[in-house]
Amino acid sequence: MMYRRNRFSRHARPTLLLGVLLGMCLLPSMLAAQEAAPEGVQGPRPKVFLIPTDSVRAEITPIVTERVGESLRERLRADGRIELLGSFRDIQRQLEGGGQHSSATIAEAxxxxxxGIGLLTAGDNQRAAETFQRSVDLMEQNIGDLHNFDVLADALVNLALAYFQAGFDLDSRKYMHKYAxxxxxxxFDAAKFPKGVIEIATDEQDRVQKAGNGKLVVNANVAGAAVFIDGVAKGETPVTIEDVGFGTHYLVVRDKRGGTWSEEIRVRGRGREQVMDVKLGEGQAAAPVAAGRAADGELPAFxxxxxxxxxxxxxxxxxQPYLREVVGRTGGQFVAWVVMVREGSNYVAAPFVYRASDGLIVQATKIKFNMELSNLRAGVNQLSDAIIIAVEQMPMDQAISVVDLNPAKSEQPAVAVAPKADPATKARPAVVRQPGEDEVIPPPKVMPSESRSDTWTYVGWGSAAVLIGGAIAGSIYLLAASGDDPSKPVGFEAEVSW
Amino acid sequence: MKNFVPQDARARRMATALILVLATASLVACGPEPTAQPKLSIEIHGWGPTGAGSDGFVMGLPDFSQASSLRLKVTQPRDQRILSTETFTVGAHKGSLPDVTFGENLRVDLEVLDANLAVVASGATPIFSFEQGDTRRAFRVLVTPTNRFAPVGSLVADRETGANKLVQSRFDYSAITASGASRIWLGRIGQAVAMTDDGQVLIVGGAEPAAFHQPGTTPSLRQTFSDIQIFDPATGYFTDLSFDDQARAVQSTGTDKLRVARAFHTITPLGADRFLVVGGLTLREGGIRALNSMEIIDLKAPAGTRIQELRGDAGPALLTTHRAFHSATLRSSDRKLIVAGGVGHNGATDVIDSFEVIDIARGTITASAPKLNAARTDHSAVLSADGTNIWLIGGRDASGALASTETLRPEGEATVSTVGVRLNRARFGASTVRLSATGGNDVLVIGGFSDTAGAALSSFEIGGFARDAFFQQADWTLKAARGAFTAIELPNSTDVMVIGGVAATSPVASAERLRYKGLADATPFVAETQGSFVENRHGASAVMLQNGHILVLAGVDGGDATAHDNAELFNALDPVRNRAGQ
Known part of the structure; x- marks a missing residue:
């Protein structure tokens, strides 16, 4: 069923019919095409929400973190392997219709x-289920603004079907019960619904019938507020409703000043009485469902x-509770973030990825930026790849339970960065010293002569020690940076003149 | 002691030797010095305000009055990716993007922005690769105003001063001159065009018209051409395939021209820079004749052998029926070419009701039995997304325009025709676009003629391979009625550009952009007029270049005007957008 309003209504009836048919026929395939994965990508792309990049204790100027963060966002967005979600504010704005009204949310749902219909028709059950789930979630979260419950019912039954066909029987059962x-x-059309799904639905319908209606008493702090069950008007507060069946339903109460109260309720049936006390506040837009939502322009406390x-x-x-909340609000499957710390004259970016399905957090490979950010592009590319690989693989050996990027200064640096190629310094390889190592070069064990001047001997052995150290350090340095040959350029320069 | 060496001196020597050895070792261990960063250099030329109050070619950036900044973007258009972007003030006169990632299918897009960041002019390089190990590449980019036509220019050295200057490009006359031919005018209509693998454009054959050609009638021709011109978007030059640039002469080992001069033929890309030319009209014994011959253009073959006959075991493969104004569609599912309809020896009223299936690999041809459901020419042929079925839409027969359609589909070893849904409006000379927004399953049919007197249509309608009707509304219209034009879907916006055409006996000079709103919208496409030709031309060919501009070449103004031997570009602003939904 379609619920788009368009200008077909202005045309003659046969034309209207054709137009509606066209829309009905074409929309699913069109949307399926729009949602199709990009070439070369198998299956749906993981949805990743990226938290803006920050530095530990604000020790790096926000100009740097913002530049790295925005470049990273741009790079991740350009990469076809993941679906990068918008910023939190953008998502919030989208879902709340610019903070003015949640009708935009309903439109999005x-x-x-x-x-989802398109994906289901195309046989992409997994993505169809995800899409319907998001649609149902949005409608349920904004039930006070939903007027056409046929959409919700249709989404529920198709969600159940998609889950069933994707192999998620329990989820399918849950939503088919709600639909029933x-x-x-x-x-149910046997050509569309598998026998198993129909059985679940009809069994639950039998249960509803056997349980009979419940008795719902709705009181409110405002008399004369309109009461709706599943979008159907049931009178004004206070009111007793006796024709509401067993199971899950949606109760919405609206007063004449625009205040709305809504809640998903569970009716027990068998004539048992349930009392609902509704508190309609002045100017309240939607409560209690949306009570926690931040005001326009503000970000929620969590x-x-x-x-x-x-x-x-x-x-x-x-x-994890915070991250779960982020996932719930954004629809992402993964949350990624980058925290930067200062190391000498360089910046180190440490990326992390949280997976919603099991709460796993991994720390991906850290990337080093020089102070001038002249390696910004290459570094961001590496950072992006590190995050994407982490999303794809979530390697257990990189899982963290807790990380401290800012230990006390006297402690061993937590961010251990492998020596990297740096054109500015590689002509002068530094001697790598271990903590506690003496800076004084020790004299040779066998003294050549007690009676003669030892100056040249010391210079010789001393130089040898320094250079051997240098050679060892250089070798370690190059080994650590193997695969990242500093002599090879990481990219090219595009120069234009006009 | 003869070999006595003071310990002090020995220590000094040892120390010195060690220093030298280890210094060398340390230097080696430190690795090689970084090499200079590879560079891509882009030089901008343009068409636009010259500063003298008129538009013209400018060496450098034209004097766009609104220009405030210039945005440089490195993109991968085929993957819909923007890799790098940076904006510079116009006054800077140069800018660069460091550390652009090496890669394939790259393109640099240049956008001239006004103070509100609206794009007022743009240009782009062809698609290129810049791999690790490459050190330098250079391109010239022609920047032209958006949503307007501009002449195609190329850089030449002034004969008197020797200085470089930009002039309007023309077809390559060097082969004509070298062959000593008396006629040297290469303006034409009825040419066939195709894109090579590296983004150049082949212009094959064509004819110089003797009079205005009313679509749906037999053309009056002065001469038919056998040359093959190649347009290189990177330079703006046209080059005759038969001309050896080094020897400054026509190829000595062969002609690299069509064996038979022809116009109103078809050319079909076969892959790997091979193309099949089928049928068409030629001038012979003072009369216009339809052809049944086929020729293969193989650009990868040695010079002088790049044009070959299509041959089977029994010699040259020839169509069963001579035909022109037909359709030729490569059925990708079995790599067979389906040639359908057209007109035969007896001209415009000799409309053919047959189709032929050509096995290119074997050089065998199978004539249809049974035939088409209706004789048709000037129709559209659209291949289904799965590469199996060919949908023949509209066209005309001997008596007038057709609303009927039919589908040619393989059935075992045979190909059969099935009657399809009817158009809402009978039309021939229409343009069709398979809509990528719906996975290529739906087809937009635009404009065309309702009769052979040239009554042009402005309406468009939408059908699909799996639809049981064409859909059309009263407000689904172009701004200007037209037929015999080219429609091109823009790859990023999926808007459709409509270029030129004819209405009655006059060329339509304008371009229109059908902005895609979505098929669920009451008006899926909304027309918007965008610019007019620099020179009126109908019978022109239009093709989308890799740089995003549309090349429109050849054609003729109305009346007895001389056909054009040049081209222009339409800048349909269609910026690459990141696939992820930027």
Whole structure:
């Protein structure tokens, strides 16, 4: 079923019919095409939300972190292997219709619903399920603004079908039950629905029928507020509703000043009475479902708190609740972030990836930027690759429970960066010293002569020691940087003149 | 002691030797010095305000009054990726992007921006590769105003001063001159064009018209051409394939021209820079004749042997029916060419009701039995997304325009025709575009003529291989009715550009952009007029270049005007957007 309003309504009836048919026929394939994975990419791309880049204790100027962060975002977005989600503010704005009204959210949910139909038709059950799930989530989160519950019901039944065909039987059962509660008399097309799905639905419909109706008493702090069950008007507060069936339903109460209260309710059936006390606040837009939503232009506390913790440089699995919330709000499957620290005259960027499905956090390969950021592009490319590889592989050997990027200065540096090619310094390889090592070059064990001047001998052995150290250091340096030959340029320069 | 060496001196020697050895070792261990960064140099020329109050070619950036900054973008258009971007003030006169990642299928896009960051002019390099180990590449880019036509220019040395200057490019006359031919005018209509693997454009054959050619009628021709011109977008030059540039003469080992001069033929890319030329009209014994011969152009063959007959076991492979104005479609599922309809020896009213299946590898031809459901010419032929079915849409027969369609599909070893859904409006000389936004399953049919007097249509309609009807609304229209034009889908926006055409007996000079709104929209495409030809031309060919500009070449103005031997570019601004939904 389609719920788009368009100008076909202005045309004559046969034309209208043709237009509607065209839209119905073409939209799924069009949307399926739009959502198709890019060439060369197998299956759906993982959705990654990227938290803006920060530095530990703000020891690096925001100009640098923003530049690295934005370049990284651009690079990740350009890479076809992942689907990079927008910024938190953008997502929030999108879902809240620019912070003015959540009707945009409903429109987005409907778009996702039609997209899901296309994917389901195309046989991409996994992506169809993800898309329908997102659509249902958005509608349920904004149930107070939903007027056409047929969309929700249709999304639920198709979500159940997609889950079933994707092999997620339990999820399929859950949503088919919800659908059966909303549409206890619905019939199922055997050509579309597998036998197993129909059985789940009809069994639950039987259960609804056997349980009979419940009795719902809705009281409110505002008299005369309109009460709706599943989008159907049931009177004004206070009201007793006796024709609501067993199972999950959606209760919405709207007062005449625009206040709305909404909640998903569970009706017990068998004539049992349930009392709902509704609190409609002045100017309240949607409560309690959306009560936690931040005001327009503000970021929610959990998000700002998370960023604050990341800025300390010390974080780990304790931040999982925050990260789960980020996932819930953005629809991402992964959350990635980069924290930068200063190391001498360089900046080191440490990337991390959180996987929502199991809460695993991994630390990917760190990347070093020089102070002038002249290696910004190459570094960002490496950073991007490190994050994408982490998303794809989530290697257990890089999993962290807690990390501290900013230990006390006297401690061993936590960010151990392998020596990298640096054209400015590689002509003068530094001697690598271990902590506690004496800076004084020790004299040779066998003294050549007690009676003669030892100056040249010391110079000779001393020089040899220094150079041997240099050679060893150089070798280690080159071994550590193997595969990253500093003599090879990382890219080319595009120069234009006019 | 003879061999006594003071310990002090020995220590000094040892120390010195060690220093030398280890210094060398340390230097070696430190690795090689970094090599200089490879460089891609781009020089900008343009068409636009010259500063003297008129438009013209400019060495450097034209004096666009609104120009505020210049954005440089390194992109991979085929993958819809932007790799690097940077913006410079116009006053800087140069800019660079360091550390651009090596790669294939790269393109540098240049956009001239106004103060509001709107693009007022743009240009781009061809698609190129810059790999590790490459040290230097250079391109010249012609920047032209957006949504306008501009002449194609190329750099030449002034004969008097020796200084470089930009002039409008023309077809290559050097082979004509070298052969001593008396006629040297190469303006034409009825040519066939195709894109080579490296983005050059082949212009094959054509004819110089003797009078205005009304589509749907038999043309009046002065001469037909056998030459093959190649246009190089990187330089703006046209080059005759038969001309040996080093020897400054026509190839000594052969002609590298078509064996039979022809116009209103077809050319079909076969892959690997091979092309098949089929049928067409030629001038013979004072009359215009349809052809049944086929020739293969193989650009990878040695010079002088690049044009070959299509041959089978029994000698030259010839069509069963002589034909021109036909369609030729390579069925990718089995690599067979399907040649359908067209007109025969007896001209415009001799409309053919047959099709032929050509096995190019074997050089065998199978004539259709049964034939088409309707005799048709000036129709459209669209290959399905799976490369199996060919949809013949509209066209005309001897009495008028057709609304019927039919599908040619393989059935075992045979190919059969099935009647398809009807167009809402009978039309021939229409243009069709397979819409990529819906995976290539839907087809946009635009304009065309409703009768042979040249009554042009402005309407468009949408159908699909799996649809049971064509859809059309009263407001699904072009701004200007036209037929016999070219429609090109832009790769990034999926908007459709409509270029030129004819209405009644006059060329249509304008271009229109059909902005794609989505097929669920009540008006899926909204027309917008964008610019007019620098020189009126109908019978021109248009092709999308790798740099995103549309090349429009040859053609003729109305009346008794001389056909054009030049080309122009339309700058349809269609910036690369990152696939991930930037």
């Amino acid at each position: 409907e778009r996702l619903y039609t997209s 509660h909303l549409r206890p008399a619905a019939k 998000y700002t708190d998370l960023r604050e913790v990341l800025r300390t440089g010390k974080f780990g699995v304790e931040q």
